Amino acid sequence: MHELSIAMEILEIVEREARNHGAGGVRSILLKVGDLSGVEISSLTYCFEAIRGEKEVTRDADLIVDRVAVRVRCRPCGESFPGHGPLVRCPACGGLDTELLEGDELNVVEIEVE
Amino acid sequence: MDSIKLERRILSRNDVLAGDLRDRFRARGVAVLNMVSSPGSGKTSLLERTLGGLSEEMRIGVIEGDIQTENDARRIARTGVPVRQIQTGGACHLEAAMIAEALKSLQWEDLDLLVIENVGNLVCPSAFDLGEGARVVLISTTEGDDKPLKYPAMFHSAHLMVVNKIDLLPYTDFSVDTAVENARSLNPDVKVLRTSCRTGEGLEVWNDWVRSFVKSRD
Numbered sequence: 001m002h003e004l005s006i007a008m009e010i011l012e013i014v015e016r017e018a019r020n021h022g023a024g025g026v027r028s029i030l031l032k033v034g035d036l037s038g039v040e041i042s043s044l045t046y047c048f049e050a051i052r053g054e055k056e057v058t059r060d061a062d063l064i065v066d067r068v069a070v071r072v073r074c075r076p077c078g079e080s081f082p083g084h085g086p087l088v089r090c091p092a093c094g095g096l097d098t099e100l101l102e103g104d105e106l107n108v109v110e111i112e113v114e
Numbered sequence: 115m116d117s118i119k120l121e122r123r124i125l126s127r128n129d130v131l132a133g134d135l136r137d138r139f140r141a142r143g144v145a146v147l148n149m150v151s152s153p154g155s156g157k158t159s160l161l162e163r164t165l166g167g168l169s170e171e172m173r174i175g176v177i178e179g180d181i182q183t184e185n186d187a188r189r190i191a192r193t194g195v196p197v198r199q200i201q202t203g204g205a206c207h208l209e210a211a212m213i214a215e216a217l218k219s220l221q222w223e224d225l226d227l228l229v230i231e232n233v234g235n236l237v238c239p240s241a242f243d244l245g246e247g248a249r250v251v252l253i254s255t256t257e258g259d260d261k262p263l264k265y266p267a268m269f270h271s272a273h274l275m276v277v278n279k280i281d282l283l284p285y286t287d288f289s290v291d292t293a294v295e296n297a298r299s300l301n302p303d304v305k306v307l308r309t310s311c312r313t314g315e316g317l318e319v320w321n322d323w324v325r326s327f328v329k330s331r332d
Contacts, residue, residue: 002207002238009124021118031124038240038267089299097301104267106241108120 003040006106007047010063011055013108018057023113026061034068034105035083041065051055061111070103128242131210135217135245139228145331146228147324148244148269152261152309153234156278158186159311160252161229164321166193172226172328177216179208179233185307186231196220207238210245227328236265248273248327250275255279255286259293262300270300274307 010029018026033039045063052058070083074090075097081090083103089096123129139146149157158178165174176197178186189201196217200208213230222228230246232239251272253261256279262269269275275297277290294306307323309316 002205002241003207005205006124006241010125012127013120013124014120014165017118018118023116023118027115036267036270038237069277100176100270100304104270106124108122110117110119110121112115112117114115 002038003044004047004051006039006044007051010048010108011051011058014061014111015055017111018113021113023057025059025114026057027112027114028062028064029058030064030066030109031038032066032068032084032105032107032109034103035070036100036104037106039106041067068102068105071101072098072103073101076096125241125243128210131214132245134223134245135210135213136247136249139245139247140331142223142225143331144222144225144228145328146230146244146246146248147327148230148232148239148246149252150232150236150239150249150272151234151254152236152257155234155252155254155257156309156311157231157234157252157289158189160276160278160309160317160320161231162189162193163311164224164317164324165190165195165229166228168321168324169195171325173224174229175220175222175225177208177213177220177228177230178229179212181205181233202233206233206235207242208232208244209242211244213244216323227324236261236268240265240267240271247331250274250276252276252278253293255282255288255290259290260296261287262293262296266300269297272297272301274305276320277306277308279310279312280308280315281313309312 016066046061072083073080077093174195176190178199182201184199187197190197198220200212249272297304
């Protein structure tokens with residue numbers, strides 16, 4: 001349910017940036033959403049579409065979501081590998097001492113404006 | 115048509131506010147816990163059972179987050195510890211701005227420990243930093259021991275996992291070992307405690323953990 005708060009933040013960020021660049025309207029917004037970000041992408045898209053009309057510049061904007069899978073690195077042996085689901089046991093040495101490389105992103109990457 | 119590169123974290127406004135709160139807490143030497151769990155895992159019970167005793171050794175304040183009602187704040191108030199209730203009115207998590215607002219009516223500057231009890235929800239609170247020094251996640255033995263795998267973001271970000279209601283273990287299929295293994299597969303450094311608010315088992319170990327957490331902030 002926090003997807004609505006996130007959609008509202010997206011609108012704020014995008015409106016501010018579009019205004020700073022003197023853009024008339026925003027055509028698309030590219031996001032990166034990691035599997036560990038706790039965000040349900042379909043719910044975020046739904047919320048965004050429900051409120052994008054509240055700002056003049058985002059009225060016609062499409063949301064494009066680039067989903068980022070979890071990738072971790074084993075600290076002792078240095079191997080990096082995808083987190084299969086949430087499990088992050090190292091396939092090389094079997095260790096559990098791992099650090100997250102990517103997968104917790106929740107970023108606005110870029111916007112297309114006109 | 116032009117592309118504008120942003121590479122901006124969406125929750126950066128919350129992160130900035132939370133960073134500001136963290137600086138304020140640190141400057142005044144206040145240790146802050148953010149307690150998270152599913153509804154009904156026993157966050158309020160754990161606080162109810164331990165705050166009264168701990169408050170004889172240190173100054174404690176509590177912020178309670180709930181969607182509706184002041185029931186939890188009333189329960190905490192009976193321990194004699196000052197408490198503020200935040201009613202989110204439908205929102206499923208607390209945000210840093212709500213904490214900043216609640217602090218205005220709490221004499222937080224003189225506290226040793228501020229406990230924030232988040233809204234019962236294992237999904238949304240994980241994304242919102244509240245400026246805490248440590249995040250404590252509770253899981254109870256009437257839930258599934260695969261909860262860490264189902265809610266990885268929350269268990270990934272926790273400093274301590276408390277397995278509560280261990281008095282009920284004989285009546286459930288919950289395996290503490292499996293739950294711990296699942297949590298450590300996401301978060302190898304997470305500490306684990308076992309408690310029962312009903313029998314009191316493990317509560318002294320929890321108290322010790324709180325004491326050392328507060329000491330580490332001095």
